Amino acid sequence: MDVRSLRYAVTLAETLHFGRAAQVHYIAAQPFGRRIQALERELGTPLFSRTSRRVALTPAGERFVTRARRILAQLDALVEQVEGPREDPPVLRVGVLGFGLADLWSDVRALVESRCPALGLVTVELDWENQYDTLRAGEVDVAVVHDVGGADDLVLDRTPELDRYAVVPVGSELGEADRLTLADVAGHRWISPVGDQPGLAEWGDSGGRGRVAVRSPAGVATAVATSGWLGMHAEPARRYFPHPGVRYVPLEGPKAAIAVATRPDDHREAVAVFRAAARAVAGADRNLSGP
Template identity: 80%
Template sequence: MDVRSLRYAVTLAETLHFGRAARAHYIAAQPFGRHIRALEREVGTPLFARTSRRVVLTPAGERFLPRARRVLAQLDGLVAQADGPREDSGVLRIGVLGFGLADLWPGVRDLVEARCPDLVLTAVELDWEGQYDAVRTGEVDVALVHDVGGADDLALDRTLELERYAVVPVRSELAGAETLTGADIERYRWVSPVGSFPGLAEWRDHSGLRGGVAVRSPSGIPTAVATSGWLGLHAEPARRFFPHPEVRYVPLEGPAATISVASRPSDRREAVTVFRAAARAVAAADLRGAAGSGIGWG
């Protein structure tokens, strides 16, 4: 059972209002409602009765929600214990959206290994919609996220500011352009990332057009562009990390993409602290053009 959906249901039971409950989790009402319906299907019965004027708990909801609160309280207790003073487990779980740290990976790994030689780094693939919740619930210890707002409860270290590129079908008349502007692309349809965060919508919605081709993670954009013939939006490293024979990456004017390291503010374990410091140090050295000349721990 999806822990995120349980949290959504508990908040909805407290507010009895889809809009307010969705805003409490930094998610739009439509995907919030999809999570509630999916939970009800899994439980096998409606938990909420909906009318045009109000939301109320059904008898099944009255029985289910107290149990859900107890389960979440127990889970939060486990996460709190994990964040408290204890010996590190020797494994750091890193949530990765798309290419993560891109070209900075080798430098970060070297610094982490130098400080924590016995630490094992494991990767967990994330999607846009769940990138923050994976950190909140303790599924991962840190996450490399597309920083699009909606995570004021997390510690976010801005690591990379990346130029954006249009992902263009190779047969498109735009494929040969040296750079593109908003005027160049305004009449085209676009592949859309699945995610409800306002910052994500703002970053992708440069043309005002909406499409019907959706992708859940950055790695899916080139294939979606190739199969649909629509355009996509990506950050510069995708040219190397997600090559596809049927698309071209063309520089596109507009705001940059921000990649951040996200963690729980209460998590002060050495492994988490070391990883965050390594990412900051390597990113700072990269900005100075000194990645190969003695990276320090700033």
């Protein structure tokens, strides 16, 4: 049991609505509901009764929420005494999905260090399933994500869009192609990225029995090599995730959108500096690579 689960339970008790309670914590309703279910399993008793029309506290839930409110109030008072006002962090936690900013990392880091020389950058590995929710929950300060929709409550600064590539098994009939069309790959099985963002299905199979599931871009090449199915990636993966069992082949279709995501209510200088550095470097790269 952790403090975040206590806060989720208290908020749900106040709103009696999973969607509204999830919004309070900048998290999607599904992972919010899973966290409540995990808490109930840990306690061995239901805290909330659910029907299609209403959510209500059970007697055990009423007792638990009363204690949880008291504990959270004590914790908040203790933290306020120790930490004082919220200031810029000495370390900026950067959530990174896959290769993140790819070739732009060194320039972004240099710009951040020139403006905030005392600031440390710590990376936190993300996967498709949690790439937005980790930021919403405050576990990271900024996140470099694969923008596939479902993040209207966050601020997204897009970097230059990247060409997409098919990841094909070495020795397959597609492995010798210089470029692939959608007709070339029609009828082939695709590995499935795990996540509920609306645009993620375009990057693999939508699911079903017998699927090969991957949670992170870093696992795509290995999944293709072991299953013999196809995968999809953005161009920098050729360099960042090489694998002797696969080939990366250009594939027609929409490009990959990589973005720096932040919370709209986070106005700390360190966050603003990272966003500005990413925008500046991405703009320079776009001008250099454009026509």
